[in-house]
Each structure stands twice: as C-alpha cells, then as structure tokens.
Amino acid sequence: MSISAPDVTPDVTPNAPWWRSAVLYQIYPRSFQDSDGDGIGDLNGIAARLDYLVDLGVDAIWISPIFPSPMADFGYDVEDYCGIDPRFGTLADFDALLAAAHARGLKILLDFVPNHSSDQHPWFRESRASRTNPKRDWYLWRDAAPDGGVPNNWISDFGGPAWEWDEATGQYYYHAFLKEQPDLNWRNPDVRAAMLDVLRFWFARGVDGFRIDVLWHMVKHADFPDNPLNPAWHVSMGEMHRVLQRHSTDQPEVHAIAGDMRRIADDYSTPGEERVLIGEIYLPLERLMHYYGQDESGVHLPFNFQLIDARWDARTLAQMIADYEAALPPGGWPNWVLGNHDRPRSATKRGAEQARVAAMLLLTLRGTPTLYYGDELGLEDAVIPPDRVQDPRELREPGLGLGRDPVRAPMPWDAGAHAGFSTAEPWLPLGADWRTRNVAAERDDPASMLSLHRALLALRRRHPALGVGQFRLIEAEGDVLAYERVCGDDRIVVALNLGATPHPVILPPGAWRLLLSTTPDPFTDTLAPNQGVILQPER
Structure with a gap:
C-alpha cells in the first residue's frame, strides 16, 4: 500500500523561528516539584529542576496555570490574570525562574485562559452585582426561557446545563465548564482590550509565548440557538457530547481575536527571540487548519491532538500523517502531541513497549512536538482511590473514566520519601511503581525510557533532518x-x-547504519517485535 505525503521544503534560514525545531515540555506545576513542604509543586521547585530539563534536551517549558485562583478547576479558574497564586510562589519567584531558564537556554510559555475567569474575579463580582453594572456585559447573561428554564440546551463540558441561575439579578449566566468558571463576553470590546493587555503584561516581563486554553470556545453564536442533538451519543461518552457544539464553539469571529493575539506576539518578537502562540483546539482537521489564519495571521501552532486518540495501526497512522501534512496551509508548521494534563498517558494506552515506539514517532515526525512531564519515564496513569479524587470532572460524572487525576500524579524523582517530590504527603497519590520508575533509577540505565528520550532528543539536535527536514513516507506493509x-x-x-x-x-x-533502536535487538532488514529504529546512510 502506498500513501503519498508532500515533500515540504524545510525552513533552515537564519530567520527560522526557534520554535520550529524546538521540543516543548509541559509541566503541571502542582505535580512537578514541591519546594516548601506543602505537598504541592511550585515555581521554586521547577527552578530547582531546570538542569534536569537541560540534560533531558528539551527547548521550552509550558507551565499550566499558575495565576491566583480558588482552584475549583486547579488554576483554570483565574482570579487575577497578572499575578501568581501564593501556592506556587510570587511574581519575584516567577521572574527568578524566567531568568534562570533563559540563562540555560530554555524558553518559558505560560497557559493563557481567555475563555472564562473565576467567579471570584473582580470583573465577575461587579458583573453580577446588578444588571446595570458597567461590567454586566463582560459576561454572558440571559433571561430564562419562557417556561422559566435555562435559555437553551447547551451543556457544560463537565456535565449538566451550561447555565447558572443568579437569584439576586434574576438572570442566568453561561459557563462552558464549572459554574465557578463564567465565560467572558469576547464580543465586548472592553473585554477584548483588557484580555489583550494581559498578553502584553507577560510578554513585557519576558515570557516567550502562550498556550491558549480552549481557543475554539471563546466566541458563541450571537443569538444563542439550541445546539443540535448528537445522534451518535451514548452515556459512556459523557453528557457534554449529548449535543453537537455547533453554536457554542468554533464561531467565525474567533479568528479575528486570534489575529489580534498574533499581532501582539509579533510586536514583541525579535530575530532569535520570537514569541509563539499555541492554540488548544479539539476540532476535525479541516476546521483546525483555519486557526493558522490567512497569510499566517492566526496562532503559530494550533495543537494537533490526532496521535492521542489515533488507532494504533501503521496504515491508519500513515494516512493520518499524510492527510495532516497535505492539509497544512502555506507557511503552516506541523506539531504533534501524545499526551497532556487532560488525556490518558501514552504508556497506559499502548503498553510499555509500544510507548517507546510512540516516543520515537513523536520526536521524529516533521514539526514541533510537545512532551508531557513524566512520559519520558514511561509513567502510566496513577490509581486514585475514591477518597483521594480531586478532579471536578470525575466528581461530576463518576465512573465514566473521564477523570484527569490519574495523569496528574506527582513526578517521581527518586526512591526516597514521597519520591523526592515533597517532604510532605503529595496532593495526589504517586503512581504504584514510583520506587522503581523514577528519574534516579532510570538516569543511568541505558535501557530505560528516560535514556531513550535523552538519545532521541540528542539526535534531534544533532541532525537538521529531524529538526526541520523534509518528510516522505516510505511504502510499507503490515x-x-x-x-x-x-x-x-x-x-x-x-x-x-x-x-x-x-x-x-x-x-x-x-x-544504512543504525543510530538508535527502541529495543536491544539487532537490525538488518527486519524489525523485531515492538522495535523502532533510526537509520543513517553509511558514509
């Protein structure tokens, strides 16, 4: 079977932005390293582990939200967009982390959460104070339906109606997620100006870019019509999928907002110090591509999540890669993701042996890969006892396997107390195998998953072909x-x-000469079971 993918001329000019050849590393800050003994990871903990990241070979760190928050959704309910939550440290701690990272050649990206704020944000407190408050229109308020019920059939992504009744002012407000996360009204120019100033605040501080949370959610249909019912819905899918989010997400007006964000990033960019925007967008391929914008006016990298849920079949993956490459617009740069803070870990989905193959795939495809913390150790989803569940997603729809706690377990650094993560009981349980699967145990083991990742990342740095080269599928079978x-x-x-x-x-x-294998098996012209190889022509 032959599947063709376009050869793409690589951009290896001196003006190519750093992020094209970079490897991003996502840190869930609560779970990476605790420095003050409260069982929760923090900024000083990240700073203490920067040398590990340099040794690993990544180029940039994306840190999930660290802003002041009541933590109803663990930081994705923001109370102040221009501060640091005391659990994680202070602005001075952040500045010190940024300086230390830059001194080591590492970039830092923050998580921008523009779709919604916390209900404790001063803006929302004002908005719900009265119908005549100047900030009333900063959020999405609607009268009850004629029967007194919710304004339409939109469903929260965490289950249940996406509308919350406010007794004091006699209207509903909209929340795509928790009721503690009211959606901002991006059709209001004052909201738009205030949120764009947030980007300027952090760019001026030296941040290298942003991952933009739920970018495709940010604008809703102006008339708030019902969403169509999903004919394929089953209870196991979670309540959010009972309707198709046709009117509550992916509205055409969002692209102008992405363009505004892109212009700000470009304004703060200089050669070699380009600022990057990465959009979280769960959409089909043809709709995803629109977020690159026209003439590179959208985000630099609309996240490509296809590998996370892809059927682990060689022909399926080959076709998926070919289709993605062919769909990219002029100037569009690919990117790939195997896991994140919301989705099951690669080793859980594919098993330990194929997780090694998946790592080689992620780090050798054309484009910018994102590595989720702990995947370089082969971590699997942790088992969370019912009395230790923290995730509101799981608490609202228990038993469906939708909870995200298992992929947010603390990073195991060694076999000492609490895996070297903290001097206190961690906020979530460690994975069951932390005493043998940790950084210290894997660091000097040439057969470990960590050693494989270090070797893969070293090859990416050594070979321009892997960083920015052309891509061509080779005809293969089975x-x-x-x-x-x-x-x-x-x-x-x-x-x-x-x-x-x-x-x-x-x-x-x-x-051909073998450069790296995922297994100790020799290679001539036959791959061993679960073996991936990287080859170079004999000189």
Whole structure:
C-alpha cells in the first residue's frame, strides 16, 4: 500500500523561528516539584529542576496555570490574570525562574485562559452585582426561557446545563465548564482590550509565548440557538457530547481575536527571540487548519491532538500523517502531541513497549512536538482511590473514566520519601511503581525510557533532518510505519514496528547504519517485535 505525503521544503534560514525545531515540555506545576513542604509543586521547585530539563534536551517549558485562583478547576479558574497564586510562589519567584531558564537556554510559555475567569474575579463580582453594572456585559447573561428554564440546551463540558441561575439579578449566566468558571463576553470590546493587555503584561516581563486554553470556545453564536442533538451519543461518552457544539464553539469571529493575539506576539518578537502562540483546539482537521489564519495571521501552532486518540495501526497512522501534512496551509508548521494534563498517558494506552515506539514517532515526525512531564519515564496513569479524587470532572460524572487525576500524579524523582517530590504527603497519590520508575533509577540505565528520550532528543539536535527536514513516507506493509527525513546532505530513515511480531521493512536503496533502536535487538532488514529504529546512510 502506498500513501503519498508532500515533500515540504524545510525552513533552515537564519530567520527560522526557534520554535520550529524546538521540543516543548509541559509541566503541571502542582505535580512537578514541591519546594516548601506543602505537598504541592511550585515555581521554586521547577527552578530547582531546570538542569534536569537541560540534560533531558528539551527547548521550552509550558507551565499550566499558575495565576491566583480558588482552584475549583486547579488554576483554570483565574482570579487575577497578572499575578501568581501564593501556592506556587510570587511574581519575584516567577521572574527568578524566567531568568534562570533563559540563562540555560530554555524558553518559558505560560497557559493563557481567555475563555472564562473565576467567579471570584473582580470583573465577575461587579458583573453580577446588578444588571446595570458597567461590567454586566463582560459576561454572558440571559433571561430564562419562557417556561422559566435555562435559555437553551447547551451543556457544560463537565456535565449538566451550561447555565447558572443568579437569584439576586434574576438572570442566568453561561459557563462552558464549572459554574465557578463564567465565560467572558469576547464580543465586548472592553473585554477584548483588557484580555489583550494581559498578553502584553507577560510578554513585557519576558515570557516567550502562550498556550491558549480552549481557543475554539471563546466566541458563541450571537443569538444563542439550541445546539443540535448528537445522534451518535451514548452515556459512556459523557453528557457534554449529548449535543453537537455547533453554536457554542468554533464561531467565525474567533479568528479575528486570534489575529489580534498574533499581532501582539509579533510586536514583541525579535530575530532569535520570537514569541509563539499555541492554540488548544479539539476540532476535525479541516476546521483546525483555519486557526493558522490567512497569510499566517492566526496562532503559530494550533495543537494537533490526532496521535492521542489515533488507532494504533501503521496504515491508519500513515494516512493520518499524510492527510495532516497535505492539509497544512502555506507557511503552516506541523506539531504533534501524545499526551497532556487532560488525556490518558501514552504508556497506559499502548503498553510499555509500544510507548517507546510512540516516543520515537513523536520526536521524529516533521514539526514541533510537545512532551508531557513524566512520559519520558514511561509513567502510566496513577490509581486514585475514591477518597483521594480531586478532579471536578470525575466528581461530576463518576465512573465514566473521564477523570484527569490519574495523569496528574506527582513526578517521581527518586526512591526516597514521597519520591523526592515533597517532604510532605503529595496532593495526589504517586503512581504504584514510583520506587522503581523514577528519574534516579532510570538516569543511568541505558535501557530505560528516560535514556531513550535523552538519545532521541540528542539526535534531534544533532541532525537538521529531524529538526526541520523534509518528510516522505516510505511504502510499507503490515505493522510497519516508515518515513524519511532529509535536510541537505543530512538523511535519516525511521522505521517503526507497531506490532508484536517480527516484520521485514524495505529501505531506500543504499547501505544504512543504525543510530538508535527502541529495543536491544539487532537490525538488518527486519524489525523485531515492538522495535523502532533510526537509520543513517553509511558514509
């Protein structure tokens, strides 16, 4: 079976922005490193582990929300967009972290949460004070339906109606997530101006970019019509999928807002110090591509989450990669994600052996990859006892497997007390195998998942073909996925066996030398079970 993907001319000019060849590393700050003994990770903890990240070989850190928050949704309910929550430290701590990261050549990206604030934000406190308050229209207020019920059938992503009744003012307000997270009204120019100033505040402080939370949610249909029912809905999907979010998300007006954000990022960019915007967007491929904007007027990287849920089948993946590459607009740069703070870990979904193959895939495809903390250790989802559940998603719809706590368990650093994460009981339980699966145990083990990641990241730095090179699928059959990366004279072949039986692979003509394998098995022209290899022409 032959699947073609376009050869893409690599951008290796001196003006190519840093993020094109970079590897991003997501840190969930509550769970990375605690420095003050309260069981919750913090900024000083991240600073203490910067050398680990340098040694690992990543280029930039994306830190999930660290702003002041009541923590109804663990930081995604923001009370002050221009501060630091005391649990994580202070603005001075953040400035020190930023300086320390930059001194080591690491960039820092923050998590911007523009769709909604906390209900404790001063803006919302004013908005709900009265119908005539100047900030009333900063949020989405609507009268009850004629029968006294909710204004329409929109459903919260955390289950239940997306409308909350406010007794004092006699109207409903809209919340796409928790009732403690009221949605901002981005059709109001004052809201737009205030939130864009937030970007300017952090850019002026030296932040290198933002991951923009639920970008596609930010504008709603002006008339608030009912969403159509989902004919394929089943209770196991969660209540949010009972309707199709046709009118509550992905409205055309959001692209102008993304364009405003892009212009601000560009205004703060200089050669070699470009600011980057990454949009969280869960949409089908053809709609996702619109978020690049026209003539590069959208976000730099609309997150591509296809690998997370992809059927782990070589032909399926080959077609998916080809379709994605073919769909990219002129100037659009690809990106890939295997996991994040909301989705099951790669090792849980695919098993330990195929998680190694998946890591090689993530770090050798064309584009900017994002690595989720702990995946470099092969962490699996932690088991969270019912009495330790923290995630409001799980608490609202228990038993469906939608909870996110299992992928947010603390990072295991060593086999000491609390895995070296804290001197106190961590806010979430550690994974069951933390005594053997931790940084200290894997650091000096050449066969470990950590050593594999370090080797992969070192190869990316050493070979322009892997960082910015052209991409071409190689014809393969069965469980084999193979492709070639080329940049000038630098040529690399990657061949992955996604199955549990040996499989021959047809390589391009010439003699090839093994650079790296996911297993200790030798390689000639047959891949061992669960083996991925990176090859280079014999010189």
